[in-house]
Amino acid sequence: xxxHTALSIVIALVDALxxxxxxxxxxxxxxxxxxxxxxxxxxxxxxxxxAGLDGDGNxxxxxxxxxxxxxxxxxxxxxxxxxxxxxxxxINSAFLSGEFVRALQEKIDEYCRAGFPGDAPILECLPTPxxxxxxxxxxxxxNEVQEVLSRSLRKRLLEVIQHQMEEQLxxxxxxxxxxxxxxxxxxxxxxxxxxxxxxxxLQRYERALCSSPFEDLVEAVTQxxxxxxxxxxxxxxxxxxxxxxxxxxxxxxxxxxxxxxLVPQKSLRAAFTRLFQVVFILNLMQPSxxxxxxxxxxxxxxxxxxxxxxxxxxxFKSQEIARAIDQMTKADAKNKASNVGSSS
Numbered sequence: 001x002x003x004h005t006a007l008s009i010v011i012a013l014v015d016a017l018x019x020x021x022x023x024x025x026x027x028x029x030x031x032x033x034x035x036x037x038x039x040x041x042x043x044x045x046x047x048x049x050x051a052g053l054d055g056d057g058n059x060x061x062x063x064x065x066x067x068x069x070x071x072x073x074x075x076x077x078x079x080x081x082x083x084x085x086x087x088x089x090x091i092n093s094a095f096l097s098g099e100f101v102r103a104l105q106e107k108i109d110e111y112c113r114a115g116f117p118g119d120a121p122i123l124e125c126l127p128t129p130x131x132x133x134x135x136x137x138x139x140x141x142x143n144e145v146q147e148v149l150s151r152s153l154r155k156r157l158l159e160v161i162q163h164q165m166e167e168q169l170x171x172x173x174x175x176x177x178x179x180x181x182x183x184x185x186x187x188x189x190x191x192x193x194x195x196x197x198x199x200x201x202l203q204r205y206e207r208a209l210c211s212s213p214f215e216d217l218v219e220a221v222t223q224x225x226x227x228x229x230x231x232x233x234x235x236x237x238x239x240x241x242x243x244x245x246x247x248x249x250x251x252x253x254x255x256x257x258x259x260x261x262l263v264p265q266k267s268l269r270a271a272f273t274r275l276f277q278v279v280f281i282l283n284l285m286q287p288s289x290x291x292x293x294x295x296x297x298x299x300x301x302x303x304x305x306x307x308x309x310x311x312x313x314x315x316f317k318s319q320e321i322a323r324a325i326d327q328m329t330k331a332d333a334k335n336k337a338s339n340v341g342s343s344s
Contacts, residue, residue, distance in 0.1 A: 003116045010108055010122050014130055017101065022133055025097050028090040029144060083151070088208045091144045095213050098137030105130050145217050148205065153221060157195055158228045164191055165232035171244030172314060178243045188229070188251045192258055196221060206262075215266040222259050222268050226252075226275040233278065234308055241315045245282040252279050274300045281309040287316050287324035294331055303332055 105123065108130075112122045123130060168187040170177075196202065202221065206214050229252075232238075240248070256272050277300045284290060287310050290297070297306060307325045310316060 001115075003119045006112070006115070007122050007125060011126060013104075014126055014128065014133075018128055018133060021097070022136060025094055025137065025140065028086075028093055029140065029147075031086070031090075084204070087144055087148055088205070091141055091148075091213045092208075092210050094137045094140035094144070095210050098134050098141070101130060101134045101137065105134070141213055141216065145213065145220055148217060149220055149224065153199070153201060154224050157221070157224055158231075160191060160195055161225070161228040162232050162235070164188065165229075165236050165238060169238070171238055171240040171248055173241065173243040173247055175243065178247055181247055182250065186247070186251055189254055189258070192225065192255050196225060196259060197262065202262075211265075215263040218259065218263045219266065219268060219271060222271040225255070225259070226272050230275050230278055233312075234305060237308060237312055239314050240282055240312045242283075242313075245279070245313070249279045249283055252276065277301055278305075278309060281306055282313060284310075284313075287313075287320045288327070290324055291327055291331060294328060295335065298332065298335075303329060 109121065109123055112119075116122075164187055173181070202217070205217055209217065252272065252275055256268065260268050277297050280293070281290065281297060281301070290306060290310065301309075303325075306328065307321075310321050310324060313321075
């Protein structure tokens with residue numbers, strides 16, 4: 001086979017994928033997914049229908065309110081299962097399609113390098129880059145993973161975190177309280193255990209999804225978890241002393257270790273970057289020490305957030321906090337001015 005014949009075949013193949021296969025996968029998120037009733041349920045429905053037809057009209061077969069309520073619950077459960085099945089089908093189909101196109105791209109590249117080393121790479125001569133299709137499939141996976149989260153996982157997780165932060169979590173600790181939390185565990189870690197590690201919905205998706213999309217889902221859940229803890233800390237302006245800051249650091253480190261057990265092949269540390277910065281600020285020995293690390297912490301946190309965190313440390317003197325915030329504001333403005341000057 002000569003180069004031009006190979007190029008024509010690849011162009012035709014990619015065109016077919018782009019014009020027929022890709023649109024079919026892109027349409028999956030809006031495609032209805034109907035789960036057929038089980039044989040038992042179907043027969044029961046037929047029996048009920050027959051009984052209604054054969055009734056003598058004396059009200060013996062009237063449907064009670066409890067029966068209607070049970071039917072409504074069953075219908076709602078069926079809709080939920082159908083929606084979950086659609087999400088699973090869409091995510092797995094898009095992921096496997098992306099993997100297929102990626103493997104095809106590698107095969108084409110390998111074939112061209114072996115067969116036509118002196119000619120232009122065929123992949124660079126295509127009207128539409130094949131990489132664009134791979135990205136389209138990956139975007140479907142990402143969007144549907146977010147859809148999974150938005151159905152129930154995210155809302156409940158954030159609500160539970162906020163409630164725990166307001167009602168149970170405590171970060172002004174004595175030495176005895178700090179030691180006790182280390183031995184028996186903290187409410188925050190129990191929350192992670194119950195709402196993430198033992199979450200039944202997450203366990204269902206683990207069984208049904210391909211490994212890579214499930215890892216993406218766990219990463220997204222972890223991002224919600226860390227963002228929720230950070231927002232709850234800031235929103236409640238949780239009072240904190242030195243031992244409380246150490247306890248929070250211990251909890252966040254344990255959180256990372258525990259959620260990582262769900263996806264041992266994937267690093268989740270990036271989802272903890274901001275939260276570790278929050279913990280770092282709370283664990284400063286003195287408010288003025290923030291100036292030594294201002295450049296690095298400003299990559300993730302705003303001046304307002306840093307100031308709020310410093311004020312949460314009840315063992316810091318208010319005058320020292322005010323002085324540190326003033327110096328921090330001036331240093332940040334100076335850094336911005338120097339950056340503008342160097343760029344111009």
